[in-house]
Amino acid sequence: MLNSVHHIAIIAGDYERSKKFYTEILGLHIIAEVYREERDSWKLDLALNGQYIIELFSFPGAPARPSRPEAIGLRHLAFSVTDLDQEVASLTSKGVSCEAIRTDPYTGKRFTFFSDPDGLPLELYEL
Incomplete structure (x- = not known):
């Protein structure tokens, strides 16, 4: 188990x-x-x-691995956050670009994506 x-x-x-x-x-x-x-x-x-x-x-x-658009394999790594707006502002202030905030139609929760330095998709998911 x-x-x-x-x-x-x-x-x-x-x-x-x-x-x-x-x-x-x-x-x-x-x-x-x-x-x-x-x-x-x-x-x-x-x-x-x-x-x-x-x-x-x-x-x-190490060879490059495609991550977008929607390549087969690990899709992204998601981090839970309490205040999505605050975390996006913090990342933006450090030079990290985030996608527009979206709302999950099934859970009603807000989320956004950004990338690490190698283009690995990362997600912030508001709890």
Whole structure:
């Protein structure tokens, strides 16, 4: 039986740029950072509100993966927020562009999308 999602793994095109985005812009906290010499790869473990959620990797020469429009595979990563307008304003003030806020016709909840530095679609979903 499954208990929960343990983590999401992301491969960054530019490790330092993505590290800055996920820590300084989104506010995730670093749990551990390890350089794996045999792979010439960094691994950064990140937490949100004390819960481990993202492994950020660097792999030299990793191929690009299409994410839009609606490519097969992982569609997006969604973060829940209490005040969507406040979070959008915060991201915008840090130079991150968000799509227009929409309302889910089934739940009545508001949401928006933005992208990480490699174009990975990220969502803010207001609870």
